[in-house]
Amino acid sequence: MEKQTNNQLLTKILAEVKEINKKMGSIELETTQIQDDFITITDNGKLKTSEILKKCREKFKVWSYFSDDKLDEQFPPPKKPTSRKFKFEQEASDYPNKSYNDLKEMGITKQCITLRERLLFESEYFKKEGKHLDVDNRTFCAGSRYSGGNVPRVDWNSYYDGMFVDWCRPESAGDVLRSRSAV
Secondary structure, eight states: OHHHHHHHHHHHHHHHHHHHHHHHTOOOOSOEEEETTEEEEEEOSOSOHHHHHHHHHTTSOEEESSOHHHHHHHSOOOSSOEEEEEEOOSSOOBSTTOOHHHHHHHTOGGGBOOHHHHHHHHHHHHHHHSSOSOSSSEEEOTTOOOGGGOEEEEEEETTTTEEEEEEEOTTOOBTTEEBOBOO
């Protein structure tokens, strides 16, 4: 009888913790593992892209070029969970001075981070480190495309003092515009 009571108590506590996490705005990922300087991000597809951005807004200041409707229309959740591993580093370092067109010609755009993955990464990095990604560089989310062919980019904008979600043309390249590549 006592064992059943303990199990019931544990179930109640776990339900309360889950409710507290919801209220605090945590993004529920199926799996987030940080190991050996890498982060594995699993996008379970349960949240719309606008909902991921909303969860970020609950933690820190965010500006987005895209409306919620455009985010959800242009960058929908995956149909089935996806899981990819990225370097756990503050600044994007992959492919400086390479445009989307360059990455496409190299055949590696499918390896590059998507907008959804970048938003999830920001939330997890902030949760663990208390800092933001891409203070000096911008992540070129070459794994995603906006209608008309433009590519989303994300950084921590010091002038705005917030996460900045914007876009650039597929031919854009520069030293501070870099992708993050799945390993």
